Amino acid sequence: MKKWVIAAVVIVIVLAIAGLFFINHESDYESTDYSEGQLNDEGKNLIFGENGQDEENSGDKRLESNGNENCPLVFTEYLVDPKYLQKVGQIGVVHGSGKYIVERSYISIKQEFWEQKIPLYAPTDMVLRSGSRYNINNDKYLDDYALDFDAGCGIQVSLGHVKEVVPVVAEKLPEAKGDSRTQSLGDIKFEAGELIGYYVQQRGEGAVAGFDFITRDAGFENTFTNQERYQDRSSQNLLHGVCPYDFYTGEKKEAYYNLLGSAGGKLFEVKDCGSASRDVPGSISxxxxxxxxxxxxxxxxxxxxxxxxxxxxxxxxxxxxxxxxxxxxxxxxxxxxxxxxxxxxxxxxxxxxxxxxxxxxxxxxxxxxxxxxxxxxxxxxxxxxxxxxxxxxxxxxxxx
Incomplete structure (x- = not known):
């Protein structure tokens, strides 16, 4: 009898240890959709057109902390120099797949800078936690990088459709996959103003029409008419998505706000960054x-x-x-x-x-x-x- 008791205790201990292992080792892969629109051969913007490309890997994100206690967070450096930009998009627009509204800002480059490497910089001190390298166009175009940063204060910064990254990141992602699911990259620290990589606007049908700038705030929740529908963990992107340009102040915020515009490149008269929730109770929005x-x-x-x-x-x-x-x-x-x-x-x-x-x-x-x-x-x-x-x-x- 004592032998059976001892064996049972050993089994319980083993199961407990295994449980702790799995609790602390969630999947390294977090599905993220970084797709947007396309360009045709004439360079016409088709972000919301019926030919819009869709990778459809939308998913949830863990919002962690990099130890930054200087809250509330302020972006002190341009992600991209405004001189290169045709427009920055509102958040809360309809995705190119037509299936849902997204929390990201689509950034478009002036045509005079197409096919050139446009540098992207860390807007604040932050830590790169996960990312991916993928190509869904059969190598017709440059690979895409999706990068997820922890900026501290419960703020996550994500970039989509980056075309080239600095060596310390590139060595972690040596080969392109067929989808945009991200994987853990360890902790790669970037200081404010440090080069992250480059965006290149390529020509041709099927080329993406810009890159994504995404911020999510774990301490903020968007309001929806039916809030219960957005409480699932995998709905956190829309629930916590916020305007990235609101983390800037002064001239830098004004510079980006003055570039707010539509998919077709029209700059807005009313400088409104939008909202990840477009619900207005009692209306069709x-x-x-x-x-x-x-x-x-x-x-x-x-x-x-x-x-x-x-x-x-x-x-x-x-x-x-x-x-x-x-x-x-x-x-x-x-x-x-x-x-x-x-x-x-x-x-x-x-x-x-x-x-x-x-x-x-x-x-x-x-x-x-x-x-x-x-x-x-x-x-x-x-x-x-x-x-x-x-x-x-x-x-x-x-x-x-």
Whole structure:
């Protein structure tokens, strides 16, 4: 009997040690989507076009601390010299896949600097924790690097589509993979103003149209109409995503804010950095879902289509256009400000029909009707003009 007791105790101890090992050794791979739009051969920006490229590896992030107690955090150095920039994007725009809204700022380079190496610097003291090197274009273009930094004070800084990195990082990522999942790189320290690497804007169809600047604040939560849908650990990117330019002060903040603009390069008259949450209760703005029931991560890669209607429906807008994702055959559809049906989605509190145009020709429409703060009805048609009234049948109901 004593032998059995001793054996049982040994087994319990072994299992406890194994449990501690696994608790303290989470997967080194954290899935992150760093994809955005593309350029065609003429260099036209297709960030939100139907040909937008999508890597769809969105996932959660651990927000750690590098020991920096100088909080609140301030960025003291430019990530990239503003002289190179065509525009910096708002956060909370519709991703090129059309499936969801993202928390990153897309940065575009002036055409006169294309094919040149644009240096990228650490905006503050920070530690590189994880990263990846990948190429999904069959080596047609330069490899992409995705880098995740811990800036302390609960702030994570991430860069996507970096094209070249300094040797201390390059030696950790010697070969390109086929996806953008990041892996642990240990702790590589960068001081404010230290060179991280370079971005190169390449020409040609399929080339990315800029690089990503992402900041997440573990101490801040964005507000959504249905907050419960964003409490899953894998939804932390949107929950904690904040404007990177708000960590700057004085002239540097002003320089970046003056460059805020749309996907097409139009600089905004109102200097608004946006929000990772575009939800405005009682309006059609923000993220919507075909499923009323909350089923884990709201932006799952394996999202589905019910005919013309996607399982997710993101709606966001700026001074240039309203962008609607995941309806019909296109990944995204845009209603520009010179279109008579253009209306900011946060101003649509009852019903409104957006007419899709190609030149002066009608190319279908989408009609929205608000039911209440948590639901709306949507009717999409790939042809024809907006009807005088909301269609009596055939609509789909979406939920917050």
């Amino acid at each position: 923000g993220m919507w879902f075909l499923e009323k029931e909350i089923k884990g991560y709201p932006f799952e890669e394996e999202g589905y289509k019910d005919g013309d209607y996607g399982s997710t429906l993101p709606i966001s807008a700026d001074e240039e256009a309203v962008t609607i994702g995941n309806l019909g055959p296109s990944k995204t559809s845009r209603v520009y400000s010179d279109n008579p049906s253009y209306k900011l989605p946060e101003e649509v509190t009852e019903e409104h029909c957006y007419q899709f145009l190609q030149g002066l020709e009608n190319q279908g429409y989408v009609y929205f009707k608000v039911v209440d703060e948590m639901s709306m009805d949507v009717y999409y048609s790939s042809s024809g003009a907006c009807p005088a009234e909301f269609p009596s049948s055939g609509a789909k109901r979406y939920w917050k």
